[in-house]
Amino acid sequence: MKFAKVVFWGAGVFGVLLLTPLYFMFDLVGRLDPPPITHPQFYYGFAGVALVWQFVYIAIGTDPLRFRPMMILAALAKGSYVGTLLALYLQDRISTVQAATGTPDALLLVLFVAAFLKTR
Numbered sequence: 832m833k834f835a836k837v838v839f840w841g842a843g844v845f846g847v848l849l850l851t852p853l854y855f856m857f858d859l860v861g862r863l864d865p866p867p868i869t870h871p872q873f874y875y876g877f878a879g880v881a882l883v884w885q886f887v888y889i890a891i892g893t894d895p896l897r898f899r900p901m902m903i904l905a906a907l908a909k910g911s912y913v914g915t916l917l918a919l920y921l922q923d924r925i926s927t928v929q930a931a932t933g934t935p936d937a938l939l940l941v942l943f944v945a946a947f948l949k950t951r
Contacts, residue, residue: 832895835902835946839892842905842939846885853878884908895950902947909940 853860857874861867868874888905891898913933920930 832950835895835950836892838939838942838946839888839895839902839905841892842942843885843887843889843892845935846888847882850878850882850885895946899947899950902943902950906940906943906947909936909943913937913940 854875857868857871860874884905887901891901891905895902913936916925916930916933919925920927
């Protein structure tokens with residue numbers, strides 16, 4: 832159970848640190864990866880939902896046994912992004928560098944599944 836606590840607490844804290852700056856980078860994202868974002872509701876909506884999931888990960892880490900069923904949903908959340916990137920890459924719609932941004936999520940997907948299996 833300690834493994835699951837470390838995995839989910841680590842994932843949550845890492846995600847909060849990584850996602851919070853998105854609220855202050857709206858224009859920068861459009862400049863670094865053109866074209867500029869034209870639908871801020873989608874950008875901020877994504878940032879908000881993704882940030883909330885980090886707190887779900889932290890909650891799971893507080894009591895992995897109690898929240899074990901949520902680990903499946905956490906793994907699906909990570910898998911949806913990794914799967915999307917894989918599909919886009921295989922269709923030649925994103926570059927290798929863009930696809931590689933999913934590497935941390937792929938690692939967390941594996942760790943979430945391992946945590947689920949180890950928590951019984």
